[in-house]
Amino acid sequence: xxxxxxxxxxxxxxxxxxxxxxxxxxxxxxxxxxxxxxxxxxxxxxxxxxxxxxxxxxxxxxxxxxxxxxxxxxxxxxxxxxxxxxxxxxxxxxxxxxxxxxxxxxxxxxxxxxxxxxxxxxxxxxxxxxxxxxxxxxxxxxxxxxxxxxxxxxxxxxxxxxxxxxxxxxxxxxxxxxxxxxxxxxxxxxxxxxxxxxxxxxxxxxxxxxxxxxxxxxxxxxxxxxxxxxxxxxxxxxxxxxxxxxxxxxxxxxxxxxxxxxxxxxxxxxxxxxxxxxxxxxxxxxxxxxxxxxxxxxxxxxxxxxxxxxxxxxxxxxxxxxxxxxxxxxxxxx
Numbered sequence: 572x573x574x575x576x577x578x579x580x581x582x583x584x585x586x587x588x589x590x591x592x593x594x595x596x597x598x599x600x601x602x603x604x605x606x607x608x609x610x611x612x613x614x615x616x617x618x619x620x621x622x623x624x625x626x627x628x629x630x631x632x633x634x635x636x637x638x639x640x641x642x643x644x645x646x647x648x649x650x651x652x653x654x655x656x657x658x659x660x661x662x663x664x665x666x667x668x669x670x671x672x673x674x675x676x677x678x679x680x681x682x683x684x685x686x687x688x689x690x691x692x693x694x695x696x697x698x699x700x701x702x703x704x705x706x707x708x709x710x711x712x713x714x715x716x717x718x719x720x721x722x723x724x725x726x727x728x729x730x731x732x733x734x735x736x737x738x739x740x741x742x743x744x745x746x747x748x749x750x751x752x753x754x755x756x757x758x759x760x761x762x763x764x765x766x767x768x769x770x771x772x773x774x775x776x777x778x779x780x781x782x783x784x785x786x787x788x789x790x791x792x793x794x795x796x797x798x799x800x801x802x803x804x805x806x807x808x809x810x811x812x813x814x815x816x817x818x819x820x821x822x823x824x825x826x827x828x829x830x831x832x833x834x835x836x837x838x839x840x841x842x843x844x845x846x847x848x849x850x851x852x853x854x855x856x857x858x859x860x861x862x863x864x865x866x867x868x869x870x871x872x873x874x875x876x877x878x879x880x881x882x883x884x885x886x887x888x889x890x891x892x893x894x895x896x897x898x899x900x901x902x903x904x905x
Contacts, residue, residue, distance in 0.1 A: 638765025665695035721760035728752020755787030778883035
């Protein structure tokens with residue numbers, strides 16, 4: 572199976588001070604990504620390169636690098652660690668786009684739209700398998716336990732989100748359980764494993780674990796907010812995609828709780844039915860009930876908690892970058 576898709580050129584994350592402090596490490600990660608995508612099956616390389624070169628921020632491998640360096644790690648195992656974490660994330664993207672029947676990600680065709688569902692799922696499986704090969708190379712049973720455990724929780728989070736589609740009765744607590752699994756867990760595993768690699772003290776290890784968790788929660792909350800007020804060109808996806816899929820995210824949950832019975836009834840029906848026919852009416856209710864402001868407030872709470880964890884680390888440019896990353900999570904527009 573082939574697709575009429577031009578060969579992608581490697582795309583590095585947008586230069587920023589966050590990446591600058593680990594510029595050499597990041598360049599090594601990018602080289603390792605290319606090396607580890609090597610396969611005797613050409614389609615594996617083609618799809619793997621297509622998705623990894625699509626211009627993402629690569630925040631999760633960045634977290635692993637910053638966490639290790641913030642504790643004065645001087646070895647070289649942080650490079651394969653960061654790379655395998657990116658492969659784990661890329662695999663989830665391939666699988667998610669198939670499950671969600673998505674056609675666009677980061678402003679370009681999804682792999683499933685270009686090549687079909689079966690190749691996308693199987694290449695996602697290859698990337699997961701490659702990431703576990705690389706875990707062996709890292710050589711830490713504790714890191715393997717963290718990442719393999721995270722893999723199970725991420726999968727459960729994705730299944731939980733799938734079972735909640737079209738269900739307007741989930742609570743805010745249910746919502747946070749879902750996003751902890753499907754998004755925040757890999758952030759947490761990245762910073763936690765970086766801490767373990769650097770032989771952190773128990774206090775530092777716990778702090779970096781929870782830094783990643785709270786950062787991931789903040790990131791997903793803003794993602795869900797932007798689905799109702801973001802710019803489609805900047806986000807690389809359409810405004811209202813979550814609503815079209817019947818996903819009951821926090822803006823909708825809060826709007827149902829704070830709106831009139833009639834407003835809540837309309838949103839409940841839209842969640843059940845999916846689609847965008849009532850998008851304007853739903854947006855009006857979301858704004859009238861302050862649902863977006865509330866979602867941003869919860870994101871800022873998570874970012875503040877992430878910042879508090881950094882107090883356990885010694886002062887450094889790496890810690891400063893992690894602090895900036897927490898602020899960026901809530902200030903971004905895409």
